[in-house]
Every structure is written in structure tokens, then in C-alpha cells.
Amino acid sequence: MIGIAVLGAGRIGKIHAVNAATNPDARLIAVADPFAEACGPLAAQHGAEAMTDPMAAIARDDVDAVVIGTPTDTHIGLLTRAVELGKAVLCEKPIDLDIGKSAEAAAKVEALKGRVMLAFNRRFDPTFAEVRRAIDAGKIGAVRQVVISSRDPGMPPEGYVKSSGGLFRDMTIHDLDMARWLLGEEPVSVTAMASRVVDPALVERYDDYDTAMVILQTASGKQAHINNCREAVYGYDQRIEVLGETGMLSHDNLRPTTMRLTTAYMTDAQQPLLNFFLERYTAAYRAEMDAFVAALAGGTPLPTTAADGVQALRLAEAALESVRSGKTVSV
Incomplete structure (x- = not known):
């Protein structure tokens, strides 16, 4: 034990x-x-x-x-x-x-x-992990592009924004880690743009942003495109698409059930998305802890390391530098 x-x-x-x-x-x-x-x-x-x-x-x-x-x-x-x-x-x-x-x-x-x-709990999400296994199994050949959409349902409290380190270090960092993991190669260049379109009065006090797009490219030419926004009125938006040489893998949002309603007034109406990360990633957090304990009990390597944390933060810093300079930043 x-x-x-x-x-x-x-x-x-x-x-x-x-x-x-x-x-x-x-x-x-x-x-x-x-x-x-x-x-x-x-x-x-x-x-x-x-x-x-x-x-x-x-x-x-x-x-x-x-x-x-x-x-x-x-x-x-x-x-x-x-x-x-x-x-x-x-x-x-x-x-x-x-x-x-x-x-x-x-x-x-x-x-x-x-x-x-x-x-980095998202690596342990059952569906995201299945996407990685499909890549490893060669089901779509060599990866060419990764597209990640990650949007929160609403702005966090002001106190959280103040201490979070900003959009790129707090929110985008998860997607930067996912991009590294799915690309299978380290990005060597980062191009980013960011704006304040949700709540300018809040974020400007902390020199932060609420909406961003980031483009990563590896030395071999593989690309990742990350879309972030602090507010999506329809719920917690978490989607991934991986394009390979022989096919594509994609993952849609999760909902409480898969029921669809079609009537004379609507077609394929569905329940709202799961509301936030505590609900959306419940299984991921559990699998993350299970993987941690299993590695310790079995004496096997841990699935992520401190170096992964440093590299994701380095990419976040590069994205912020790109926004401020208006230039592509080498990593």
C-alpha cells in the first residue's frame, strides 16, 4: 500500500x-x-x-x-x-x-x-488516451496536424485571474502539453495572437488576455493549432482533431447522455455540454491517480515528469512573447 x-x-x-x-x-x-x-x-x-x-x-x-x-x-x-x-x-x-x-x-x-x-490530467482522459493509442498503433499513419479547441464556459473569478499567471500559463499550458504529446515531437517555433474580447475591464488590470490562438511547428514540419477562449456560452468546449497521412482521429464534446431530440421544430437537439473541468475530467483525474500509484507500486517510470512541466511552461512563455512582439518565436 x-x-x-x-x-x-x-x-x-x-x-x-x-x-x-x-x-x-x-x-x-x-x-x-x-x-x-x-x-x-x-x-x-x-x-x-x-x-x-x-x-x-x-x-x-x-x-x-x-x-x-x-x-x-x-x-x-x-x-x-x-x-x-x-x-x-x-x-x-x-x-x-x-x-x-x-x-x-x-x-x-x-x-x-x-x-x-x-x-497534466488530460493525458489520462479515456478518449484522449485512446486517440494517443490509435496514433501509436499507426491507424492514421504519420501525424501531420493537431487541432485543439479548449474553451471555458465563463471567466474565472477576479481573484483567480490575479494569481493564475495569465491565460497562457494557466489555461493554454494544458493544450500545449497535449499538442506535444499528440505530435510526438517537440515544437521548435510558436506563433500566437491574443485579445481581450470577453471582459476587457477585468483582464486589462492584470495585463492578461481572454481569447487566444497559437500555432506550433516541429522541426519536421508537423503543426498544431490551439484555440482558447475564457467564455463559450454553450458550455465547456473540449475537442481534438489529429490529421495523419492515412486518416483522421477526432473527439467531440461530452454530454450527460447521448440522447438526441428531433421534432417538427428542431433537429438533433442535445443536452448541454458538461459544465466545467470538475465534471468533464472526473475520469481523467481518477486515471491519473491510478497511473501514479501503479508506477510507484510497480517501480515503473512515471507517465509524466518535471521536464514535461518545464517544456509546457517554456511554450507558454514563447506564446506570450509572440503575442507581445507580433513575431514567431523560436523555442
Whole structure:
């Protein structure tokens, strides 16, 4: 049994806690959060110990691995301490908002031979994972283009925008990682455009954007096109298309059911899309935790690494530079 401590009792911590507690090869030992009113009920719900000192939770002898779901500016300190103590880590993205600090942390993890997995949960979505398996099986031949549409149902709270690091580091970074994963090659150039068309009054205060398009290209000429917007009035829009030399793979949005209604007044009417990431990626978060525990139990490589986090952030920084300069940026 892998003893796990979940650090952070917010919305992402709650997801990780239930997935750790229900994994048959893991035991949720502790939930740590500086706010006792947050970690207390969550820990009690899953039969774990509530702790207000995350560092103390990391140091416990019965904790083999930690899951970091705390604010981004605390990630490096917690991650580094866990690695120094020989604990495995599942860390939410990004490692840090600063690329230099992130790269330094990843280098330290490598030097200490630490086991750190970056939480790019979309790789573990059942349908997205099936798309990757189909690519690996050669069902569409060599990949030529990837198109990713990722749009939120509405602007996040202002407090979240203030601390998020901006659209590219917070939202687009997931799609940049997906593009790398599906292309199978590292992008060498980034071209991006961004605008403020949803809520100019909000985003301008933080020098941020709410709508963006990003073009990536690899050395061999493979391309990825990412579409982002903070507001899609019809719901949480998550679609992928992969064009290969002998065919195409595509993935449509998910809904509560697949029922369609056709009457004299409408054709093929469907239920609204799943509302947000907590619903849309429930299975992905569970599969992500299962993959983390399985790798630790079996002594196999972790499916993502700190280096993946650094590279996705590097692409996000390049996209932001491209927006500000109006030029294509080499990576």
C-alpha cells in the first residue's frame, strides 16, 4: 500500500483526496492545509489525519508519496522537500510561474533522482488516451496536424485571474502539453495572437488576455493549432482533431447522455455540454491517480515528469512573447 498525503484542501485537493482514498493500492494518510476548517472535514470524510503543516505531513514515516494541490507559489518548496526526503510527488501544474525557477527545480529533481509526476490530467482522459493509442498503433499513419479547441464556459473569478499567471500559463499550458504529446515531437517555433474580447475591464488590470490562438511547428514540419477562449456560452468546449497521412482521429464534446431530440421544430437537439473541468475530467483525474500509484507500486517510470512541466511552461512563455512582439518565436 502506498501511503499518500494530499497537500491542499481546495477543489483540486478534494479530487485528489477521494481518488487516493479509493485506490485499492493506496492509503490516504493525511490531508494537509494551513486552514484547519478546510482540511479537517476532508480528512475526516476519508478516514485520514488532518494536518495544518504540509511540511510535517511530507516528513511522516508512513507517507510514501505526496500530492501537491497548493497555490503555485508553494509548489517548489514542497516538491523539493519531498524529493529530498525520498518521497514521490504528483504535482499540479505549473511547477512555478517563473521558467527559470521551474527549470532549476526540475534539474534538482533529476540530480536527486527524484520521482516527480506533473499533473497534466488530460493525458489520462479515456478518449484522449485512446486517440494517443490509435496514433501509436499507426491507424492514421504519420501525424501531420493537431487541432485543439479548449474553451471555458465563463471567466474565472477576479481573484483567480490575479494569481493564475495569465491565460497562457494557466489555461493554454494544458493544450500545449497535449499538442506535444499528440505530435510526438517537440515544437521548435510558436506563433500566437491574443485579445481581450470577453471582459476587457477585468483582464486589462492584470495585463492578461481572454481569447487566444497559437500555432506550433516541429522541426519536421508537423503543426498544431490551439484555440482558447475564457467564455463559450454553450458550455465547456473540449475537442481534438489529429490529421495523419492515412486518416483522421477526432473527439467531440461530452454530454450527460447521448440522447438526441428531433421534432417538427428542431433537429438533433442535445443536452448541454458538461459544465466545467470538475465534471468533464472526473475520469481523467481518477486515471491519473491510478497511473501514479501503479508506477510507484510497480517501480515503473512515471507517465509524466518535471521536464514535461518545464517544456509546457517554456511554450507558454514563447506564446506570450509572440503575442507581445507580433513575431514567431523560436523555442
